Amino acid sequence: MALLEISDLRTEIQLKEGVVHAVDGVTLHVDEGETLGVVGESGCGKTMTALTIMQLLPNGGRIAGGSIKLAGREITTLKPDEMRKVRGDDIAMIFQDPLSSLNPTHTVGAQISEAVLLHRDVTKKEAYDRAVEVLDLVGMPRAKERVEEYPHQFSGGMRQRVMIAMALACEPKLLIADEPTTALDVTIQKQILELIDDLRRRLGMAVIMVTHDLGVIAGRADRVAVMYAGKVVETTDTSALYENPRHPYTEALFHALPEKSAETRERLYSIPGAPPDLVNPPQGCRFAPRCRYATDKCRTEAPELNGETSAHTYRCFFPVGAKEKTVQGQLTVIEPIAAPEPDALVDQHVGDVVLEARDLVKDFPVTSGLMRRKIGTVSAVAGVSFDIRKGETLGLVGESGCGKTTIGRMLVGLDKPTSGSVLFGGKDLARSSGREYRHERRDIQYMFQDSYASLDPRMRAGTILREPLVVQGMGSRREQHAKITEMLGKVGLPASWTERYPHEFSGGQRQRLGFARALLLDPQVIVADEPVSALDVSVQAQVLNMMRDLQRELGLTYLFISHDLSVVRYLSNHIGVMYLGKLVEIGTADEVYLRPAHPYTKGLIESAPTADPELERAKVHEGIVGELPSAIHPPTGCRFRTRCPIAQEICSTVEPELKPYGVGNHFAACHFALQPPAEVAASSATEQVS
Amino acid sequence: MSEAQAIAATEAELGLTPSDKPRGMFIRAWEVFAENKLGLAGLAFVIFILLFCFVGPHLYVTNQVNTDLTNYLCHPSGQHLLGCDDLGYDEIGRLMVGGQTSLEVGLAAAVVSVVFGTLYGAISGFAGGITDAIMMRVVDAGLSLPYLMVLIILSVIFHPTVTTIIFIIAIFYWFGVARLVRGETIALRNREYVQAVKVIGGRPLRAVIRHIVPNAIGTIIVQGTFAVADAILTLSVLGFLTLGVAPPATDWGSMLSSGLNYIQGGNYWWLIYPPGICIILTCISFNFIGDALRDAFETRLQRR
Numbered sequence: 006m007a008l009l010e011i012s013d014l015r016t017e018i019q020l021k022e023g024v025v026h027a028v029d030g031v032t033l034h035v036d037e038g039e040t041l042g043v044v045g046e047s048g049c050g051k052t053m054t055a056l057t058i059m060q061l062l063p064n065g066g067r068i069a070g071g072s073i074k075l076a077g078r079e080i081t082t083l084k085p086d087e088m089r090k091v092r093g094d095d096i097a098m099i100f101q102d103p104l105s106s107l108n109p110t111h112t113v114g115a116q117i118s119e120a121v122l123l124h125r126d127v128t129k130k131e132a133y134d135r136a137v138e139v140l141d142l143v144g145m146p147r148a149k150e151r152v153e154e155y156p157h158q159f160s161g162g163m164r165q166r167v168m169i170a171m172a173l174a175c176e177p178k179l180l181i182a183d184e185p186t187t188a189l190d191v192t193i194q195k196q197i198l199e200l201i202d203d204l205r206r207r208l209g210m211a212v213i214m215v216t217h218d219l220g221v222i223a224g225r226a227d228r229v230a231v232m233y234a235g236k237v238v239e240t241t242d243t244s245a246l247y248e249n250p251r252h253p254y255t256e257a258l259f260h261a262l263p264e265k266s267a268e269t270r271e272r273l274y275s276i277p278g279a280p281p282d283l284v285n286p287p288q289g290c291r292f293a294p295r296c297r298y299a300t301d302k303c304r305t306e307a308p309e310l311n312g313e314t315s316a317h318t319y320r321c322f323f324p325v326g327a328k329e330k331t332v333q334g335q336l337t338v339i340e341p342i343a344a345p346e347p348d349a350l351v352d353q354h355v356g357d358v359v360l361e362a363r364d365l366v367k368d369f370p371v372t373s374g375l376m377r378r379k380i381g382t383v384s385a386v387a388g389v390s391f392d393i394r395k396g397e398t399l400g401l402v403g404e405s406g407c408g409k410t411t412i413g414r415m416l417v418g419l420d421k422p423t424s425g426s427v428l429f430g431g432k433d434l435a436r437s438s439g440r441e442y443r444h445e446r447r448d449i450q451y452m453f454q455d456s457y458a459s460l461d462p463r464m465r466a467g468t469i470l471r472e473p474l475v476v477q478g479m480g481s482r483r484e485q486h487a488k489i490t491e492m493l494g495k496v497g498l499p500a501s502w503t504e505r506y507p508h509e510f511s512g513g514q515r516q517r518l519g520f521a522r523a524l525l526l527d528p529q530v531i532v533a534d535e536p537v538s539a540l541d542v543s544v545q546a547q548v549l550n551m552m553r554d555l556q557r558e559l560g561l562t563y564l565f566i567s568h569d570l571s572v573v574r575y576l577s578n579h580i581g582v583m584y585l586g587k588l589v590e591i592g593t594a595d596e597v598y599l600r601p602a603h604p605y606t607k608g609l610i611e612s613a614p615t616a617d618p619e620l621e622r623a624k625v626h627e628g629i630v631g632e633l634p635s636a637i638h639p640p641t642g643c644r645f646r647t648r649c650p651i652a653q654e655i656c657s658t659v660e661p662e663l664k665p666y667g668v669g670n671h672f673a674a675c676h677f678a679l680q681p682p683a684e685v686a687a688s689s690a691t692e693q694v695s
Numbered sequence: 696m697s698e699a700q701a702i703a704a705t706e707a708e709l710g711l712t713p714s715d716k717p718r719g720m721f722i723r724a725w726e727v728f729a730e731n732k733l734g735l736a737g738l739a740f741v742i743f744i745l746l747f748c749f750v751g752p753h754l755y756v757t758n759q760v761n762t763d764l765t766n767y768l769c770h771p772s773g774q775h776l777l778g779c780d781d782l783g784y785d786e787i788g789r790l791m792v793g794g795q796t797s798l799e800v801g802l803a804a805a806v807v808s809v810v811f812g813t814l815y816g817a818i819s820g821f822a823g824g825i826t827d828a829i830m831m832r833v834v835d836a837g838l839s840l841p842y843l844m845v846l847i848i849l850s851v852i853f854h855p856t857v858t859t860i861i862f863i864i865a866i867f868y869w870f871g872v873a874r875l876v877r878g879e880t881i882a883l884r885n886r887e888y889v890q891a892v893k894v895i896g897g898r899p900l901r902a903v904i905r906h907i908v909p910n911a912i913g914t915i916i917v918q919g920t921f922a923v924a925d926a927i928l929t930l931s932v933l934g935f936l937t938l939g940v941a942p943p944a945t946d947w948g949s950m951l952s953s954g955l956n957y958i959q960g961g962n963y964w965w966l967i968y969p970p971g972i973c974i975i976l977t978c979i980s981f982n983f984i985g986d987a988l989r990d991a992f993e994t995r996l997q998r999r
Contacts, residue, residue: 417894418893418894419890419893419894442896443896443897443898444896445896446893446894446895446896447895447896450894450895451891451894453887453891455887458886458887458888459887459888459890459891460888461888461905461906461909461910462888462910463909463910463912463992464909472892472895472897472905473895473896476892476895476896476897476901477895477896522891522895526895
């Protein structure tokens with residue numbers, strides 16, 4: 006029996022510019038105890054659907070039609086105070102950002118028991134006991150003590166556990182999780198997803214999991230609804246959807262995933278354009294303007310949601326993939342997007358070492374009190390060495406707080422290393438200063454993570470792009486203009502857009518603009534710090550393709566920093582894995598990814614969700630337990646030992662050194678590496694490849 | 696693939712429609728400004744009062760140099776539309792002359808204090824550390840002085856001309872501006888676009904002038920318009936204490952002060968209300984303009 010039945014739901018938001026049809030005829034159902042995944046790019050109405058169910062619409066929002074039935078009871082027509090009883094009691098919701106969802110001035114215990122007091126006829130004491138109970142349920146260590154603490158005393162993952170505890174305090178029948186793990190590291194993400202899944206089973210709840218990440222729901226959702234432009238465009242069982250997507254949009258989302266092309270390193274497919282403006286949605290099929298199979302019919306007539314069987318429905322006249330009956334044992338025929346370029350990065354010619362990091366150390370002082378007395382140091386980077394050869398890409402991965410960003414900042418001179426050196430062309434950059442230093446800056450440029458924050462909001466694109474040239478005194482005004490026009494062409498932006506302000510660009514376009522700025526000084530090395538982490542998959546594919554194309558064209562060298570292993574693997578020749586300020590493993594991309602020697606690397610790879618339901622379901626209870634320890638008092642010996650499944654006594658006393666493993670400059674720092682050292686393994690490693 | 700084709704292809708990939716040349720920055724800023732009706736009203740009044748004070752005397756000619764005791768406190772009439780004051784000056788003519796002083800002092804003091812305070816605050820905030828600590832203690836010291844007393848002493852020591860009064864007022868006003876801008880700078884200093892200047896090899900001064908100050912412009916403009924209003928009021932206070940500009944020059948505050956001598960002697964309303972209303976409306980207008988300007992300079996609110 007369906008717990009939640011939504012039919013033809015329409016939500017409108019009244020804005021100054023007009024009415025946004027944020028949810029436009031959505032029909033969904035969620036059965037008791039099942040998980041429904043809702044996926045789509047940002048701006049497709051996923052979150053708005055969730056907020057409509059909760060009736061927590063923003064100002065100007067209203068339900069314009071349709072019905073939502075919760076266990077057979079219509080809830081769209083409830084009065085506000087009746088709806089208040091439903092919220093938190095029957096339906097609960099957890100949000101993306103746990104820090105802004107918790108009140109910083111109350112203890113978490115007070116906030117959880119508030120939810121209980123509102124819905125249950127209990128005393129304060131009982132409510133508080135319930136808070137401890139649910140905190141315990143969500144796996145909070147020492148729940149009895151921690152219930153007295155304030156939100157800022159918890160880590161991101163623990164805060165999300167508190168949010169889940171609050172949502173579960175009244176044992177709702179339905180839990181709506183809106184991007185519950187987007188702000189978290191993969192290792193913590195895995196823990197939280199497992200927790201939600203486990204609680205669903207134990208409490209018999211239904212879960213609606215809203216996400217942009219096809220990997221997150223692959224192993225957890227029973228059914229998936231793909232949303233586009235306020236409509237559900239495809240819905241079916243998870244395995245059917247992943248094996249045989251019928252709607253071109255779903256298919257395109259899969260093709261844009263870098264993990265699919267990680268081994269072949271083909272150009273990624275990117276969906277052209279952006280989701281339509283929901284004030285004036287296009288006639289006909291809403292995906293038609295971006296669809297590679299669209300015909301005139303698609304542009305004039307709107308397809309209905311149906312399919313060959315009622316279990317798999319889609320909104321398309323010309324579905325892709327295989328017919329339902331033939332799906333057994335036969336893979337979908339995916340025609341190649343562009344001519345596959347036989348572009349094995351590994352074989353690509355790489356030159357001499359351009360950039361060397363030698364024993365880089367960065368400590369940040371921790372101060373306290375009025376006099377700013379130093380009470381300790383945060384060991385952000387603790388002795389990291391690597392080198393990058395001309396024309397190659399070194400990918401740096403690790404959880405947040407592992408020091409990868411600090412390394413990037415030291416390379417471009419935003420932070421000065423406490424000790425150690427950055428050698429560029431054999432010259433120590435960290436030592437030179439003043440005029441000469443500013444001049445040398447141009448050879449190593451930085452691409453910021455948040456393109457919006459890194460572009461001055463009050464400057465036009467043209468002024469932003471001219472600034473590096475003016476600062477370095479390169480060329481006359483006319484030459485500068487010509488160079489900017491040329492560069493805009495290279496990154497694929499119209500030259501006339503120099504008059505625009507950063508906020509008039511979309512996320513992907515801004516990232517192109519940031520890249521153009523970095524390229525204008527003809528640098529040799531680009532340090533890119535999470536350049537695609539804020540982008541949707543389709544746009545991410547565009548930016549990654551652009552970076553690859555320009556690397557080949559201009560012979561650039563990249564240091565690519567990311568928390569996303571699949572992106573790093575797709576783009577890099579070499580991968581360096583960092584943990585708590587240490588480089589724990591480094592080697593060629595395939596070596597590190599396919600034959601990790603360090604247990605941390607293995608754990609990271611296993612934690613990263615892949616868009617493959619079978620693989621995802623298969624890996625139960627793997628990954629990394631616990632959270633990153635404080636860098637103020639890093640563990641002695643091997644820093645990873647506190648979370649390591651195979652740690653022994655020697656790990657807490659002797660710090661392991663980087664030793665060679667496998668083939669081709671593969672190093673790892675572990676006493677009990679997952680493969681025998683290089684000398685022994687040299688012959689057997691080649692066999693493993695096949 | 697030629698360059699043009701490549702661009703066209705990517706434009707198609709990004710789903711762009713070929714863009715037309717956008718309009719100028721000031722036109723777009725003006726559109727935002729014009730949406731604020733109070734700002735428009737303020738602007739209209741300020742233009743009116745500027746014309747009144749600086750063009751008015753050429754159209755409505757009165758003798759503002761020699762006293763004429765035959766017109767002592769004469770009532771409004773066809774000859775003197777708002778009557779005369781205790782020295783026989785025509786009240787409307789007096790408002791024009793007094794308004795010149797008030798507006799000149801107000802605008803000039805605001806510009807001097809805001810420009811200096813902004814640079815001081817931005818440099819202090821950007822430099823940080825010991826420099827910041829020393830620079831800010833100077834401001835703290837300045838702000839802790841009882842400004843009215845010092846103002847009175849200064850205007851006794853220096854012969855009160857328009858120029859000296861501008862500087863006396865500006866000296867006290869910039870402390871507040873500096874403190875506000877410093878706070879804003881510290882918030883902006885760690886923004887990535889300010890750090891980006893360092894990556895491209897720019898000097899710190901460039902970061903301050905090209906990035907921090909323009910982004911603090913909202914705060915600065917609002918503070919600037921407050922400064923105009925405050926300076927006009929401060930001048931009024933000095934005038935009220937008979938420490939303003941020396942006769943026969945005058946300002947609205949001095950007029951108010953001399954009018955108050957007759958407040959109990961009879962119904963001499965034309966000595967009090969006109970300068971009082973001028974002061975109030977001018978100050979409010981500048982504040983409205985400040986609000987509207989802040990929005991106008993917010994690029995995100997502009998339409999293309």
